[in-house]
Amino acid sequence: MFQANIVRHELRRSLKSAWWWALGIASVHLIYLPFFRTFADNAAVLEKSLKQFPKAFLEAFGMGRISMATVLGFYTLIFLLVQILLAIQAARYGVALISREESERTADFLMTKPVSRLAIINSKLAAALTALLATQAVLWLVAFAGWAVFNAGHGYDQGRLALILSSALPFQLFFLSVGLALSQMVRLVRNPTPYALGLGLGMYALSAFNHMAGEIKLEWLTPFQYFDPATLALNGYEAHFLALDLAVVGVALALGYWRYLHRDIPTVT
Amino acid sequence: MNIIETQDLTKYYGQVRGIEGITLSVKEGEIFGFIGPNGAGKTTTIRTLLGLLFPTRGSARIFGKDVVRHGPEIRRDIGYLPSEVFFYEGMKIRDLLHYAAGFYPGDHTQRIQELTAYMELDVNRRVDELSYGNKKKVGIVLGLLHRPKLLFLDEPTLGLDPLMQRRFFDLIQRENRENGVTVFFSSHILSEVQRLCNRVAIIREGHIVEVSDIRALQQNSYKKVTVIAPDLTPDSFQLPGVADLRVEDGSLRFYFKGDINQVLRRLAALQVQDVTIEDPTLEEIFMHYYA
Numbered sequence: 001m002f003q004a005n006i007v008r009h010e011l012r013r014s015l016k017s018a019w020w021w022a023l024g025i026a027s028v029h030l031i032y033l034p035f036f037r038t039f040a041d042n043a044a045v046l047e048k049s050l051k052q053f054p055k056a057f058l059e060a061f062g063m064g065r066i067s068m069a070t071v072l073g074f075y076t077l078i079f080l081l082v083q084i085l086l087a088i089q090a091a092r093y094g095v096a097l098i099s100r101e102e103s104e105r106t107a108d109f110l111m112t113k114p115v116s117r118l119a120i121i122n123s124k125l126a127a128a129l130t131a132l133l134a135t136q137a138v139l140w141l142v143a144f145a146g147w148a149v150f151n152a153g154h155g156y157d158q159g160r161l162a163l164i165l166s167s168a169l170p171f172q173l174f175f176l177s178v179g180l181a182l183s184q185m186v187r188l189v190r191n192p193t194p195y196a197l198g199l200g201l202g203m204y205a206l207s208a209f210n211h212m213a214g215e216i217k218l219e220w221l222t223p224f225q226y227f228d229p230a231t232l233a234l235n236g237y238e239a240h241f242l243a244l245d246l247a248v249v250g251v252a253l254a255l256g257y258w259r260y261l262h263r264d265i266p267t268v269t
Numbered sequence: 270m271n272i273i274e275t276q277d278l279t280k281y282y283g284q285v286r287g288i289e290g291i292t293l294s295v296k297e298g299e300i301f302g303f304i305g306p307n308g309a310g311k312t313t314t315i316r317t318l319l320g321l322l323f324p325t326r327g328s329a330r331i332f333g334k335d336v337v338r339h340g341p342e343i344r345r346d347i348g349y350l351p352s353e354v355f356f357y358e359g360m361k362i363r364d365l366l367h368y369a370a371g372f373y374p375g376d377h378t379q380r381i382q383e384l385t386a387y388m389e390l391d392v393n394r395r396v397d398e399l400s401y402g403n404k405k406k407v408g409i410v411l412g413l414l415h416r417p418k419l420l421f422l423d424e425p426t427l428g429l430d431p432l433m434q435r436r437f438f439d440l441i442q443r444e445n446r447e448n449g450v451t452v453f454f455s456s457h458i459l460s461e462v463q464r465l466c467n468r469v470a471i472i473r474e475g476h477i478v479e480v481s482d483i484r485a486l487q488q489n490s491y492k493k494v495t496v497i498a499p500d501l502t503p504d505s506f507q508l509p510g511v512a513d514l515r516v517e518d519g520s521l522r523f524y525f526k527g528d529i530n531q532v533l534r535r536l537a538a539l540q541v542q543d544v545t546i547e548d549p550t551l552e553e554i555f556m557h558y559y560a
């Protein structure tokens with residue numbers, strides 16, 4: 001059940017924003033990839049200097065388990081920054097998906113039209129997903145093109161790079177769906193940005209904290225751990241984390257849908 | 270045939286009453302007034318009928334179909350003009366109207382042209398640049414572009430200048446007369462309800478106080494009596510049915526409901542200088558329900 005004109009309308013708006021997020025992701029690649037040559041050429045010095053840092057510090061940034069002098073090792077560092085952007089983007093889309101109509105007071109306009117709430121949320125979700133996939137397409141493009149230019153003569157497993165990049169999809173789905181569920185649990189979201197930042201950065205902080213405090217296990221709470229770049233580079237997906245991620249997505253979507261289909265639309269003054 | 274039918278329609282926001290036990294019916298082709306002060310539950314009633322709110326208790330049917338279960342189907346033939354209109358920022362009026370029209374089957378281009386011309390709207394302007402009154406005009410076009418069979422107007426004239434108000438009323442009356450559009454007209458301004466409506470429901474604190482033919486409401490209930498005579502005291506007209514009795518500068522005013530002969534008999538006993546017995550305005554009748 002989709003409403004074609006809602007999909008079109010939403011796409012026009014979300015692709016505009018996806019473009020900026022893609023630009024951000026491309027910039028991260030463009031800024032950091034050129035440094036790889038320095039890292040690779042001075043591998044021995046690098047390893048030595050990294051040893052000076054406290055182990056917890058390196059862990060917090062996903063370093064130490066994989067050599068920064070390799071393409072994939074170096075990329076785990078960049079991908080962590082990309083993940084933060086992807087998290088905030090997807091969370092923002094999720095939180096704003098429905099709540100935007102209410103905070104911008106257009107909910108009455110939309111919901112007095114002959115369209116069911118199910119068709120509204122389906123259509124909006126389809127548009128948001130398309131925008132996320134478009135962003136991810138740019139990510140794939142800049143990652144592969146970037147490494148083609150900046151690999152400094154070092155070979156790497158392209159399949160493994162593709163695997164790391166593929167994690168962006170289940171990773172963003174987590175934030176999209178949890179953001180949606182969150183937005184439907186509160187009466188009115190006036191501004192989605194604080195929610196999106198809180199969710200994205202909060203999950204990152206949990207992950208960083210988990211690295212540092214080895215005793216307390218928080219890894220099952222945050223997708224930054226489900227899709228830890230170093231682990232993906234070394235061992236690929238961890239089945240239980242992928243399953244957990246998809247389960248959270250399923251539950252959050254169910255919750256978001258159920259609330260939206262049954263709640264009152266507040267009059268905003 | 271009844272276009273709208275509600276049965277014990279009740280809406281609570283948590284513990285807070287919105288409306289309670291609203292039972293009313295609106296017939297096909299009538300302009301039905303829904304009057305009451307702000308906060309009485311007018312908007313809650315409309316939002317429940319439109320499917321924006323879920324009733325706590327009771328039910329409502331439009332075109333014979335339940336509003337909760339058949340919302341999208343019902344809304345195909347409903348037009349809605351809210352008291353305050355808001356649109357997507359950055360959109361041109363033309364694009365917004367086109368977006369809205371896309372929800373309804375058929376081509377509405379010509380109708381949109383007619384309506385925007387009638388309301389004197391420049392469709393190339395952006396919605397966020399519009400004044401309050403111009404936004405309202407866009408709202409009017411949005412409410413009518415798909416030729417609805419039922420029109421909900423919620424405080425529709427708020428922000429329209431008198432000239433546009435008149436034009437708007439003409440438009441509504443024409444839709445009603447020529448196309449048989451049923452109108453549910455919510456307002457707290459009685460003169461406009463008086464001007465347009467056949468029947469009115471009066472809502473107060475979430476309850477329907479009275480549903481009445483507008484003429485019956487004016488004629489059959491209260492008379493406004495003004496008497497000028499020497500030696501008047503408030504006791505001169507102590508009768509059952511007298512309300513809001515006031516003595517000012519040798520004149521006596523009151524509202525009376527009941528057998529008017531009783532008043533005439535009292536008058537006959539006085540040396541009257543002047544007397545008027547008239548229908549009160551709806552405004553004045555209305556005051557009584559809230560006195």
